[in-house]
Structure formats: structure tokens, C-alpha cells
Amino acid sequence: MTDQDFMHHLGDVSVSIELETEDMTLNIGPQHPSTHGVLRLVAKVDGEIITDVEPVLGYMHRGYEKISEVRTYPQVTALVNRIDWVSGYANEIPFIVAAEKLMGVEAPERAQYIRVILTEMARLASHLAFMGSFPLELGATTPLMYAFRDRERILDLIESVTGGRFHPNFNRIGGVKSNAGAGKTQKKASQDLPAGFFTETLAAMDVVDASCDEMETLVGGNEIFLIRSKGVGVLPADIAVSYGVSGPILRASGVEFDLRKTEDYLPYDQFDFDIPTGENGDSYDRWYVRLQEIRQSARIIRQAIEGIPSGPLRAKVPLIIKVPKGEAYVRAENPKGEMGYYLVSEGGQGPYRLKIRSSSFSNLSILPWILEGVLLPDLLAVMGSLDFVLGDVDR
């Protein structure tokens, strides 16, 4: 080899060394402070830029769909509580309504109203948790404490009615858990809503509203919060729709779609409330839409308390519940998006097949699309703005 050839090759080598930098594969999770549980992301990073993300799910798969095939209907209610544990109560509703639909039973109106109140409380609990966790992803620890302090009031109220903070297991086919009207003893007859529940709830709603104002000015008015969330993780409406994204994320992208308005699983048509929507579909809009939804939920609860009728809490149902042969799909607007149960019954005491369409799982399908090309600090911020719960993803 001549010197000239050698220098020529040397030049080639140095060029290729300079231009090709290897992407680093960063394994985020399943144990990581900000993945909200055991989500694992295999991310390829070029410096701080994400070039590719692959979510790996299933670390918390508990097989609820399969387990529910060998459980009776009342037992399944206890299971579905644990799907999205941040808003446990809201998970029960679509399942119970699906079973009621097949049985041809309808819950009494008072029970329906209690369901509405508690579902909206579950929404408050879920959204307030988000109000704390999203700024936490951006590095602000303080809003978390305030959001969780106010959330605690909601959980206390849920506990006072149902006996459980996270897992109420309060719904029964044909109504809500109660012996009122069915019991013979005084003790059983008194098991309606606890005394003072309405005044306590109204006071809590004022606290929640005040908390919203505080969040809007202190968090939403913070310059760093704005530059970290505005224009970050933009999700256009058409992409959101084609990926099957639902709930506040979809509404933040500007699609005015709320199952509370279109489905009749609960008597939402009797209440007056708005559907807040965003304009840009960025992280800020997703935060702001949820903030507005808290206000709307408080509004619904106030109306429900005002208009709650008296009457029995549970329709007449047989002691051993058997659902007639048939299929039903009931979907509901859960705090995190659309949740649906496809229930197939062969006439037994338990479901023959139960397909759970959970909101977080479908919402997470957007991750590889939305995270491509974002910066590493924004990875978890955008993920946080999607607000998912791993129990809801893996079931």
C-alpha cells in the first residue's frame, strides 16, 4: 500500500468515526420513580433526543378477565375495583350496568343518583391525583401535597359511604349496597347514606373549587410550568381519534366527545354540565382540561345532592344472581377515558366471558407516536400528561 492509499483510507476511517454516533438504549422502568407503576419503556436516545420508544407492558397483568370467568357476579365487582385503583368506584359502574341490562333490572332512582355522586367523586380523586403528579414530573413537588390534601377529603367522603377509600365495592346488581327497605332490624334499615354526608360533600366541593382556583393561578401561572408544558407532546385530533384515544386526552385535542352525554348508563341527562375541550392538544391542554373537569364534576355533585330523590336503594333481585343468556357491551366515561365491559353470559352465576376495554391501555397506544423525537426530560412529562394507571393498563 502506498502512503497515499494509506492516507486515503485513514481519511475514510476518521470520517466514519466522526459521523456515526451510536444511539444509547435507555431502559426506563419497570422500576422508575415516574412511570406510575411498572411500565417499562425501551427508549433509544441520541443525546437527549428520543428516536424510538417501545413500551413493554404486562408486569402487572393479574388476569382479571380470566379470573372473572370463575367468579360470581358480586365477586367480580370486588375484582374490577382494582383495575384503575385511583378511581376504583368508577370501574364498577359499567360492569354492573351491563349485568343489569342483561337481567332487565333497573336500579332505583336514588341508587342511580348515589352512583352519579360517587362516580364523580372518583373522577375528582383521579383528577386531583393528576393535578399533583403532573407538576411532580416537571420537578415541582409542592402541588402534589396540596392536591393530595384535598383529595383526601374526597376519599374520606367515599369511605364514609362505602367503607373503602380505594376499593369501595359498593355496587350491587339492582342498586347499591344497602339493606334499607329490605331489612327487618333497625340497624339494617339505617344503612342509607351516612348522616351529614350532603353537608360534608357540599363543603368539600367548595374546597375543591378553591383548590382549582389555586392550582390555576399558582401552577398554571408559573412561567416554567408553561414553557415546559405548552407545545410539548402535541397530539392532533385526527391522530388521537385514529389511535382510539379517549377521555380528557381526546378532549384536550379538541374533540368534544364525552360518553356521559351520549350513553345512558347513568342519568347524566338530568344534570347540567359542560364538556371542556382544549385547542392545541399539548400537555398544557391536557392539564387544563382536567382542571376544568374537576369544576364540572363538582357542579354535577352539587346538582345531584340538590335533586336526589328518596326511595329504596336496591331493586328487587333474587338472592342468588343468575344473569340470563346474552351479551351486552356497556361503556362509560371513566376519569381516564372510555371504559367498557363486554359481558357474555351463558346463564350461570358468573360471566362466561368478560372483555375489559380499559381506558389507559388504549390511551397508551399513542406512546410510540407521541414520544418520537421529544427530549428526554419531556418523555416523562408527556407521559405524565397522559395520566395512566398501570393497573388499568395491564388489568
Add this chain to the structure above:
Amino acid sequence: MIAELMANFWVVLGLKLGIIGLLVPVSGLFIGYAELKISAHMQARVGPYFAGGRYGWAQLIADGIKFFQKEDLIPDEADRPVFKWAPALVLLSSVSLFLVIPFSDTLVVRDLDIGIFFVLAISSVGTIGVMMAGWASANKYSLIGALRAAGQLIAYELPMVLSVIGVVILAETMSLNGIVEAQANFHLIGEVGTPFVLLQPLAFGIFMISAIAEMSRAPFDMPLAESEIVTGYLTEYSGFRFLFFFLGEFANMFTFSAIAATLFLGGYDPMFFNAPSITGPVWLLMKIALVVFVLIWVRWTWPRFREDQLQRLAWKWLVPLALLNIVITATAKVVF
């Protein structure tokens, strides 16, 4: 006898170093406790409550003892000597800064002619320790954290140096004692001294922002960024090596507050109050407490910047503003 001893160079040096060796953990304890309690009250919490029987005053002592009991974990893949020495280097840089802080006109380890230059130079040595820690940990999060720290160093060091120049122009000296004297003798109204923060508000702001970035505290805690990269370069550290970083952080808070107080708030000089010079340390400590409170306040109020946003802030705002400040100060110095 005592006079004879005090004349001996080595005795004096030993005494001074002993005091500093004591001051570092003690200031760390005080600031750490203040941080726990103030942050708790800002966040509608109570904070440490049971340790020590009352108000949780012994919380950090208990934490320190806990750290000593922990296993000293070193990852298999780690570059052992570098991993071991990194925390020492970080702490060394914080401790060295204590050498030049004047607590009164005589109570200073060494009044260097280039005091402020020494401060700016030594304070960036800590970043080398951080980079060593990040590299030697053999952890990707640590590496990202360390690289962020390096990127941050370049961004904030320049505005910090430039902001100090305004003070140096006014004081006509780089000695920290000299700067305090200059403030005491700068009479704007009557016979009272003038803290330079009144003359250099812009420089004070830039200095504080840069100092927060230097200390990697929120809103500039990207090298640690718990919610993104676990805890950055600290991820693999445990036991007393972690304690070193921890102590270094609080010692850094103390020294930077002391330097901010010295440069801009009149240091040990009582300013508007007529007090004997022996009370110097008290005044300095009060001013330090004020600055430390602001640092804690800022930390628990704001979310975190993004690395590119810090660069933009530093290069597009802080550096031009600091240059503007120099121009204004120099012009004013010549005119008046």
C-alpha cells in the same frame, strides 16, 4: 504562652482548619433542618417531628448515623477508584470555599488578594467530581446526569463571572475582605455603608440564578432530576459516599449564600446598625440565613427547567444582561 502559640503558623492553621472542619457539618445540619422544616410548611406538612423528642431537631443527625451504617455499595461495572474519589472531590470543592469567607475583618482563614477569583475557580471543580461520579457509576442515568451537569457548568459559569465583575469594578479589589470594606465605606446617604445589592441589583439577580444552577437546585436540578433520570449521578451511591454528596450540597448552599452576602449584602459589616466589629459573624450569619431562605423558597416553588431552556436563558438573557451591567457600572465609575 497563648500569644506565643498563636504566633506559630501550624497551630493557627490547625485551629482554623479545625473550625472549618466543624463548620461544614454544622452548617449542613442547620441548613438541612431548615430545608426540611421550611419545605414542610410550604407544602402543608409538618415535617420531621419525633426525632430528638421535639420539633424533630435530631432528624438529620439520625439520618447521618443511618448513612454510616449503610453498606457501601459499589456496582460491579464501576470504575472503582474514580467512583470512590468522586464524592471526596465534590466535598473538597465545597470545603475549600470556606477558606476565603470573611466572618469578620480578622476571622478569615486566608484573605486572598484574588479571593473572588479563587471562589469562582474552585466552585467549578465540584463539577469534575460530579462527572467522575457519573462516568464511574457505569449507569446510563448517572452518565446523562453528569453530562447535564457539564453542560450546565458552561451555561452558568460565564454569567456568574460576568456578574461579579460589576462588584469588582465598584470595590476596586478582588479580595473578599476588601469588597466588604468597600461596601462599608461606600456612602450613598450620610455615613452608613451601602450594600452593593442597591447599586448592582441586576448583578445580584444574575449571581443568584447562576448560584442556584451551580448548586443544581430546583429549578436547575436537571443533573439530579429525580422524576426523569432517577437521581442522576447520585443513583448508584449509598452510605457515607452519598452522605458526602449530601453534605457537599448543603455546604455549598452555605458558602454560596455567604459569598452572595459578602459581595452584595455587605458581608460581616453591620451596615445600618452601629455595632462593634466583634459582632461581624452574627451579621454575616443573619444575611446567610436570609439568602438560604430565598434558596429554599425558590426550590420548593418552581418546577424544573429543561436543559435547552437553561442554555437559552443563560446565553440569550443572562450573558447579555451581565455584559450590559458591566458597561453601565464601568461608565458610572468613570463618570462619578
